[in-house]
Amino acid sequence: MRFHPTRVHKLNLCLSLLLFLIVLACTKDSDILQEADFSNEVLQVDENDNSEEEATEEEETEEEEATEEEATEETEEETTTEETQDEESAAEEVFESRTTVFIPSQDAYVQNGQGFNDDIIRVDNEFRTSYLLFNLSAIDSIGGSITNVELRFTINADGGNGQLDIHKGVGNDWSEDALDESNAPEVDVNVGSVNKDYQVGTVHDILLNAENITADKTTLILTHGEGDDLAFASKEHPSVEGPKLIVTYDAPESAPEVVTDETVEDSGGGSGGQEDTTSEEETTEETTGENGAPTARIGADPTSGTAPLVVSFTGNTSSDDKGVSSYLWDFKDGNTATSVNPSHTFTDAGTYAVTLRVTDEEGLSDTTTVTITVENQVDNEEPVAVANASPDTGNAPLEVQFVANNSTDDKEITSYSWDFGNGQSTSNKNPSYTYNTAGVYEATLTVTDAEGLSSSDSVTITVNEGGSGGSGGGGGGGGGGGGAPAGGVKASTFGYNSSNATAAIKAAINSSNSVIIVDRQSSDWIVEPLTFKNLRNKTIYFEPGVVLRAKSGAFPNTSHRLFQLIDCDNIEVIGYDATFRMNKPEYQDGQQRHAFAIVRSSNITVKGLTLRDSGGDGIYLSRFNPGEYNRNILIEDIAAINNARQGMSVISVDGLTIRNSTFTGTTGESPGAGIDFEPDFIQDRMTNIVVENCSFTNNWGPGILFALTYTASSTVPIDVTFRNIYLSNNFATSNPGPYKSEISLGMSTGSIHNPIRGQITFDGLTVENSRYSAIYTKKTLEAYKVTVKNAVLRNLSTGSNFPVIHMGVLDYANSSTANMGGFTFQNVLIDYDGNDPSVELHGPTNKSFLTREMYGQIRVRSPRGVRLKDDLGLLSTNHSSVTLQVVSD
Structure with missing residues (x-):
């Protein structure tokens, strides 16, 4: 029986009724007893007679049924009351506004089709796209509805500017460890945009369209429009806060809290632990618990x-x-x-x-x-050159494999040079070379160490008459007009098709043949993107007059390349009077459709080609991952014409020679340089580079650009030498860039105190016929050194208010955090009308910097005099390392 304090009277009533029935039953038994017949002495009892028990059981059953009916009525009454209360409670449900900070479960970016899971997230126009995955399903699990969303990130590596768009991604099934171009989510609806400057160390909040953000797994895709690229801390960054999604939502007041890694408990009562979303400092103040000691890591x-x-x-x-x-x-x-x-x-x-x-x-x-x-510094010993060749005797045409592997040095050999004894040479370490003409040749190997000491060794090659070959020959067969190399297979035999020759040329180059001849047909070789991986020991010869032309509409991806070598070794691509031509007007949505790309490869020679009309660069020299680089690359007799972004881009290389080449007419995409040296990571390298007998003319941007934004003191020191270089009429008047010059020497503003070291030398420099500067730099004393010698700078700065040579320091709010210096000028002549300054030294007026290591002399020939602009008297600094003079010629 169920006890209920409000129903005690019913229990009493039941007990009274039960007592009454018992008394009544006893009275009835008494009457029956009185009427009984006692004449028989023995009373016989029927053991099967259960009438009394049945009567009693029936009475008890009736009582129990009555009691159960009452209990049922009570239960139904209580249930009805509880349901009524629940309905009233539901009708009166109260919602409250909450805010929770979510960190991404996955964050990465894609560059050149490759995914990167680093401690920074990079965004660059048509070059790098970033992906963030947030799991907001906890909001849905408590019946919440999103009302406001903001994306927060901290610029920590590279400041930039321009349009930043945030899109929702289609699909959330991706991992930061396996992300690449093939599995990256596609772009869906735009949920937010901002156009501003992004300085290093600043925190940015971007308001997103909450209607398009669901309380579930959500991928955000960040893309960059025109402007300088930027980088912000990822969730893996050891010291800077990674990206966050700050979500405000309505939730039932009775619902449990959504707990994330960013949740901060409310220890002061109130609404029950609402998450703090203001800043790291505020979060620290509200977090309870004992302070722990820091951990030093070095x-x-x-x-x-x-x-x-x-x-x-x-x-x-x-x-x-x-x-x-x-x-x-x-x-x-x-x-x-x-x-x-x-x-x-x-x-x-x-x-x-x-x-x-x-x-x-x-x-x-x-x-x-x-x-x-x-x-202690020890005396450097010169290297020991050891030249080997196999075979060293045979009939023409004779292909010889040269090897320099046995050469040694007490520290490191930094360059190799082979002279094949017939006027041909290469900087490859272990080249293969074909002699087409009979004769005796003395091939000489010269090795040089980091201190400039060198050693030579020779090997004799005897070539006998026999076979047909060209006259003289060039490296790998043919040379400059020496004819096709002997023994080659023609690509047309693999099924040339005048409307699409992709299959034929791919089959030919991927075949087992060591020499492939792309032979001239009645029409162009029209192809889709050509990428060749892991090729070894091949010569690819394009006959004079051959045009390798990009098929219209076949390059939809912004990173498609006309001809690309990846992870290849000992490859020669020869094409005197042959042309690689793309369809530049088609490519309006990116700057990565290059004519010729060399990626993470070694011992590559490219000669004689004309590379033109690409949507990106004529030649692109790069790698996939930080720390990788190309090795021993020779670019010779190349013409890069009318490419969109650069005539040539150099990203990471050790051992590059560019000679007898022209870079002209670059226009369409910023920076629009003739050649751009632009490492993308601190681990990239620009070492053992020689550019000689080259011209840079009529480019939209600088003729020569060093964009060293991503470098630092830990980067391998830069080593670039220019010899006999000609520049003219670069940097168009339509270019709005602030540093208008023929040569631009930059550095990372994020590594002012620890910039990249090394040396850049110009020996034999002619710059003429430009409205703007010949040389513009804000590199610091602590950065790489610059030497300019045997230079003529003529007819420059024609009424543009730009000096012929500008040397400055980084200026922030009229103060500098870096010093000026590291320049040497020898036999330098400025010959101009003198309307603008010949040399300008610029810095903040409070002179909060030093001037050191300024050497040499600059002569000025002008009807207006020297026109030196040194308002701060920097060249008058009383220091033994400041000896630079600007004098009248």
Whole structure:
């Protein structure tokens, strides 16, 4: 029986009724007993007679049924009451507004079709696209509805500007570890846009269209319009906050909280733990718990070497539960530093236990140590050249494999040069060369080390009469008009088709033949994108008059290339009077449709080709991943004409020779240079590069551009030499760029104190007939050195208010954080009308910088005099390293 305090009277009533029935039954039994016959002495009892028990059981059953009916009525009454209360409660459900910060479960970007999962996310117009995946399903699980969404990110590596668009992605089934162009989500509806400047260290919030953001897995795709590219911290970044999605939504007041890694508990009562979304500082203040000590982590590169030894230190991987507030470096040579990632030069030999002490905002600290070993400088020994060749005797045409692998040096051989004894040469380490004419040739190998010492060794090659061959021959067969190499297979035999020859040329080049001849037909070789991977030891010869032409409409992807070599080795592409032609007017949506791309390859020779009308570069020299680079590339007798972005782009290479080539008429995409040296990562390299006997004319941007934005002191020192270079009429008046010059020498504004080191030399330079400057630079004293010698700068700065030579320092709010210097001028003549300054030295007026290492002399021939503009008197600095003079000729 169910007890209920409001129904005690019913229980009493039942008990009274039960008692009444018992009394009544007893009375009835008494009457029957009185009427009984006692004449028989023995009373016989029927054991099967259960009438009394049945009567009693019936009475008890009736009572129980009555009781159960009452209990049922009570239950139904209570159920009805509870349902009524639930309906009233549902009718009165209260919703509240909440805000939760979500971090992405996946974040990565795609560049050149390759995915990158780094500690930064890069965005660049038609070059890099970023992907962020957020899981908002927890909002839906509590019955919430999204009302407002903002995307927040922190610029930490590369500042930029321009349009940034955020689209919702189609599909969310992707991983940051496996993302590439083939599986990246497609772009759906635009959910937000912003057009602004993005400076390093700034935090940006972008309001998104909440109607298109569902409470489920959501991919956001970030694309960049016109402007300088940018990079922000990813979720993997060790010290800078990664991207966040700040979501405001309505949720039932009784619903549980949505908890994420960014959720902060409300310890002060109120609405029950609403998440904080203001800033890291505010989050730290509201978080309860005991402060933990920071953890110091130190990096150094290199950790050993000879004096003077420049070491780049990193402390940015140190961590704290709230944030590291100060860094103190002790280099153990009497010097200290307080920056996060300093660079220091050890001038004396010894072992230094360098310490880093990090301290948080509450005074707790941690210290760690790294050992730097510095040895005395030892005398450099010259390298030892060892030349080998196989075979060294045979009938013409004789293909010989040359090998320099056995050459040695006490440190490192930095360059190889082979002279084949017939006027032909190459900088490849282990080249293959075909002698087409009988004779005795002395092939000479010259190796050079980093200090400039060299050694030579020779091997004799005897070529006998026999077979038909060209006269003289060039490297790998043919040379400049020497005819097709012997023994080659014609590509047309693989099924030439005048409307689409893609299959034939692919089959020919991918065949087992070592020599492929793309033979001239009655019409062009019309092809779709051609990419060749892992080719080895081949000569690809294009006959004079051959045109390899991009098929119209067959290059829809912005990264499609007309002819591309990937991971190839020992390949020669010869094409004197042959042309690679694309359809530039078709390509209005990107700048990566290059005519000829060389990616992560070694020992590649390209000669004689005309590369024109591409949607990107005439020649593109790159790699896939940071730290990779091309090796031993020779570009000779090339003409890059009317390409959209660059005549040639150099991204990462060790060992590049460009000679006897022209780069002209680049226009359509920024920066529009003749040649652009532009590494994309700190690990990229620009080493052992020689550009000689080349011209750069009539380009929309600079003739020669060094865009070193992504470099730092830890980058391998740059090493580029120009010899006998001609520039004219570069940088069009329609170009709005601020640094208007024939030659632009840049550096990373994000690495002012730790810039890329090295040397850039111009030896034999003619610049003439330009409205603007010959040389413009804001590189710092601490960066690479520049030498200009044997130069004539003629008829420049014609009424444009630009000096012929501009040297400046980075100027922020009338103060500088870097110094000026690192220039040498020898036998330099400026011959002009003198309307604008001949040389300008520019810096903030408070002179908060040093001027050092300014050497040589610049002569000025002008009817208006020297026209030196040095308002701050920088060349009058009383320092022994400032000897540069600007004098009248």
